[in-house]
């Protein structure tokens with residue numbers, strides 16, 4: 001199968017006029033213009049297969065939105081080669097738009113003063129969606145996103161959670177092959193986030209829609225995207241599964257052993273004691289290869305072991321460690 005998106009050495013540099021301060025500076029700027037080059041995206045390469053769900057993650061200003069804007073054809077790359085559904089998106093904006101859906105968490109694509117349904121009907125004409133397909137899709141999306149109670153209400157009266165559900169429905173009415181979402185869960189409460197995440201997973205699984213999603217919320221990645229692309233300063237830092245990221249950092253699983261009564265100090269070679277609460281002892285498994293059987297063999301019988309709890313590090317901890325390691329390495333190299 002050929003990739004649905006491929007990026008090879010893609011870059012985007014924004015050129016900004018340097019403004020000098022004061023009257024002298026203003027006069028100087030009139031005669032000589034100094035520019036500042038901002039490399040928002042810097043030599044990014046990846047390839048995405050049809051049906052994948054990929055999380056695009058990075059700190060503020062890392063270049064996530066710029067990359068999404070290039071893939072949707074809004075911005076033209078300044079370097080490299082970018083192909084979406086077999087074409088250069090910026091040079092084929094109309095053809096590209098027919099086959100992709102876009103949701104920007106911070107910018108509405110619905111008509112503010114009109115009932116939600118009118119925006120849907122308008123998209124039917126813009127995308128020339130056959131009536132039967134439109135009706136089927138609308139019924140499916142209304143049911144899946146629980147929109148029946150608000151499709152007749154003006155957008156300005158909706159809660160953020162309702163509006164986001166309508167935005168996602170709007171982007172999917174024409175059956176796009178790829179759905180791009182830029183921070184789709186920003187500002188939503190826990191319940192609304194859950195609805196959006198479950199729906200996106202479902203649409204990816206059921207309809208095979210390829211999903212590319214930028215987010216600051218790591219739970220979005222955990223629940224929707226088996227694959228993770230991490231960027232910083234416009235550069236690609238990691239591309240792979242969350243599990244591989246965990247493994248590459250050393251998973252540092254946490255193990256709690258609960259005893260009937262405090263067995264006293266219990267140092268082990270297979271695990272590092274992190275906290276001793278008497279009858280409950282908390283260890284860290286530094287080594288990926290250590291199995292819980294190794295630890296239990298070392299503890300042995302006779303201590304009255306009651307319960308064992310093993311926890312994987314959560315995604316926030318994994319990503320934090322990743323960026324901390326990167327900062328440390330950058331510090332060493334400086």
Ligand SMILES: Nc1ncnc2c1ncn2[C@@H]1O[C@H](COP(=O)(O)OP(=O)(O)OP(=O)(O)O)[C@@H](O)[C@H]1O
Pocket residue numbers: 014015016038039040058059060061062063064065066067
């Ligand atoms: N139109 C523009 N003109 C000049 N600089 C820009 C423009 N758009 C983005 N930038 C700069 O490019 C860099 C990357 O911005 P981008 O919005 O892609 O980052 P981001 O990862 O989406 O950040 P955030 O998480 O804060 O939304 C930033 O330094 C930003 O200031």
